Amino acid sequence: MAALLVPSLLTSCSLDDKSGLGWFFGVILQLSEGMWASLVLFVLTLLFSMPLGLLVCFARRSRFKVVELIAKFYISIMRGTPLMLQLLVVYFGPYFVFKVALSTEYRFYAAIIGFALNYAAYFAEIYRSGIEAVPKGQYEAAHVLGYTKAQTFMKIVFPQMVRHILPPVTNEVITLVKDTSLAFAIAFVEMFTLAKQISATESTIMPLFVAGLFYYIFNLVVSYAMGLLEKKMNYYS
């Protein structure tokens, strides 16, 4: 699966002349495989962690004490331990616990699972603050107008929550762009892993600069997109 998503680009590019334009683009081409992997990791993490975060948030707000406690514990572990450690646990866990042989493909899944689980915890807390910012009067008005609990959430609370949470979500998304580089811990070949490798074999720091530039531009785009979204959600207030 990982192999399918990562287009194999030129690896047999001439790297002899370290000053020429050809060499420069050669490095970029080599890195582009990593860029693609980072991008995929980023998109899939958001795709899974955002809905999962909502589930965790519901659990955290459950009126059943046990469910609430489990959610609280989950959030505190995910936020209280290093993401890199969590990635290692997700990746090596199956091997140590079930003695399952680790496939290279599992690296990709492990990265997605690790990131999604971790970011879900952060998103859950952001959603919770967003829900709690909706005044009690909104629920009361909805109740008197006969809305069911589900309708109240979908039509009244959720849209207002989304508006409240956009700024902290933007922060989280920007952090995620940079955090994707942590996947090197489980030897998942993303942008940063590649940059380091090329930098070492070619003994030049240039690939690392290119990597930095990549994250920076990526985040410029993210900030711009989130800014547009925020503006769009500001139709009332």
Place this chain on the structure above:
Amino acid sequence: MKLLEINNIKKSFDDLEVLKDISISVEEGEVVSILGPSGSGKSTLLRCATLLETMDAGTMKYCGEDAVTEVNGRSVYASKQDLKRIINYFGLVFQNFNLFPHYTVLKNVIDAPIHTQKREKGEVEEEAKALLEQMGIGDKLDYYPCQLSGGQQQRVAIARALAMNPKILFFDEPTSALDPELTGEILKVLRDLASKRMTMVIVTHEIDFARGVSDRVIFMDEGYIVEQGRPEDVIDNPKNDRVRAFLNKLSQ
């Protein structure tokens, strides 16, 4: 016909007994004002009547249907299904409007009739536009609540409640959150509704308004009804000392 009948309602918050023993019934077409000092339990009474709070003891009927009965001195609520039907008999207008900020004026008014009463959209929209026109905000259909004055927002809130076609409408201090120069426009809307024989229960501190519009005035103090009757009796010739003291203080 009695639209609302509440008997011997009691309500406490932890150790604080807020409603001690209150019975009240409202006839169709009647306008009832509730007066009383701060903390006397007026809002709590309205919130129990509109199912926003659960009462501890006592019974409640809307249009002859049991919403709350009593078993062994404790209130027992009707089934969820029954309450869902009963909730359509009444409407509530809040002190601070509680409009939905992400909906336009028109959507605020039509959304509930369409989605909770499952009525036909075109018909609801026609009715809503007529209501908003009648409230003097027919030109603000596409505005968001934040773009309106407090008085206009409260008129939208009243239209929203009326669009549900309630049999009885409750108001909890509908003018208290408004600047003094805006209270007049809301009181005028209420007078119009009264003249159309809309059944209303209004908690208010506007004594002159209450005198002018009400068929009956109820005075609450410390969780009891201490006096009730025609406005000219309760407001102009109160028998109870506390009512007299309260009214004196207000008129100073």
